[in-house]
Amino acid sequence: DTGVSQDPRHKITKRGQNVTFRCDPISEHNRLYWYRQTLGQGPEFLTYFQNEAQLEKSRLLSDRFSAERPKGSFSTLEIQRTEQGDSAMYLCASSLGPPLGSGTDTQYFGPGTRLTVL
Amino acid sequence: RKEVEQDPGPFNVPEGATVAFNCTYSNSASQSFFWYRQDCRKEPKLLMSVYSSGNEDGRFTAQLNRASQYISLLIRDSKLSDSATYLCVALNFNKFYFGSGTKLNVKP
Numbered sequence: 476d477t478g479v480s481q482d483p484r485h486k487i488t489k490r491g492q493n494v495t496f497r498c499d500p501i502s503e504h505n506r507l508y509w510y511r512q513t514l515g516q517g518p519e520f521l522t523y524f525q526n527e528a529q530l531e532k533s534r535l536l537s538d539r540f541s542a543e544r545p546k547g548s549f550s551t552l553e554i555q556r557t558e559q560g561d562s563a564m565y566l567c568a569s570s571l572g573p574p575l576g577s578g579t580d581t582q583y584f585g586p587g588t589r590l591t592v593l
Numbered sequence: 594r595k596e597v598e599q600d601p602g603p604f605n606v607p608e609g610a611t612v613a614f615n616c617t618y619s620n621s622a623s624q625s626f627f628w629y630r631q632d633c634r635k636e637p638k639l640l641m642s643v644y645s646s647g648n649e650d651g652r653f654t655a656q657l658n659r660a661s662q663y664i665s666l667l668i669r670d671s672k673l674s675d676s677a678t679y680l681c682v683a684l685n686f687n688k689f690y691f692g693s694g695t696k697l698n699v700k701p
Contacts, residue, residue: 508689515601517680517691518637531688566636573687579625579644582689584636 477501479585481567487591488557495553496588500569507550508582509542510566511535518566524550525572557592564589594619597683599692607700610671614695616681617663623683623690626664628655631678631694640679641666671699 480499488494500507505526510518521540522532526547536542539557544550554561570582599616606612618626625644629637641648643664647656654667664683668675678694 506687510691515693517597517693520688520690523687568689579642580684580687581627581639581642583639586636589634 479567479569479583481565481585481588483588484586485589485591487593489593490557490559492557493553493555494557494590495551496565496567496590497549497551498567498569498585499549500567501583502548503571504569504583505547505572506570506580506582507544508568508570509550509552510568512564512566512587513562521552554590557590559592562590562592595692596620596685596690597681597692599679599681599695601693601695603696603698605698605700606671608671608673610699611667611669612671612697613668614666614679614681614697615663616665616692616695617661618681618683618690619662620683620685620690621659621662623685625684626655626657627682627684627689628653628664628666629680629682629691631680633678637680637691668697671697673699673701675699 508523509521512518524544539555564587566587567585568582573580628640631637643655652669656665681692
């Protein structure tokens with residue numbers, strides 16, 4: 476399967492614990508995005524990487540959240556001291572990046588990691 | 594105001610019906626637009642890209658009206674398998690903004 480993969484698919488944790496999720500993008504894709512989605516809402520942008528550089532972080536990404544993409548391939552999203560409000564689906568997407576001057580791009584999603592904080 | 598707004602629905606239609614969803618976006622600088630389909634507890638899957646005035650793919654037609662800042666999705670001859678949530682997305686300076694989705698239920 477050459478699509479975007481995420482691990483784990485499900486995570487149940489107790490409040491106050493740290494969790495880490497992994498995303499493996501489509502291999503030739505330069506850009507990698509993290510989103511959070513709660514019931515009845517569309518995905519909300521958290522952060523994105525161009526290769527290994529983290530170019531933007533949402534205000535939603537508090538200091539308990541950190542993301543890395545150390546070699547420009549897979550990425551990790553860590554949540555420290557989890558809270559019940561962190562319960563959500565965490566989606567990763569990747570894209571090739573826009574052809575020069577085009578302003579267009581298309582992203583493809585992984586299956587998500589569903590986090591439940593008890 | 595949200596970047597992308599959609600009618601949440603649900604739209605309940607019989608098989609074979611034609612149904613249309615609208616979506617508005619607030620940033621006139623948005624460059625490209627997309628419709629994604631999302632099944633319950635699954636990831637969004639790309640349905641169509643809309644780069645210019647519109648795009649057609651089989652039973653699905655997307656239209657873009659930049660002057661009024663809205664995008665529409667038309668589904669003809671609805672199938673039971675079209676039941677899903679349809680997400681409208683605007684791309685603006687490397688960030689993708691998602692609407693909350695419109696739920697479609699196609700009934701026999």
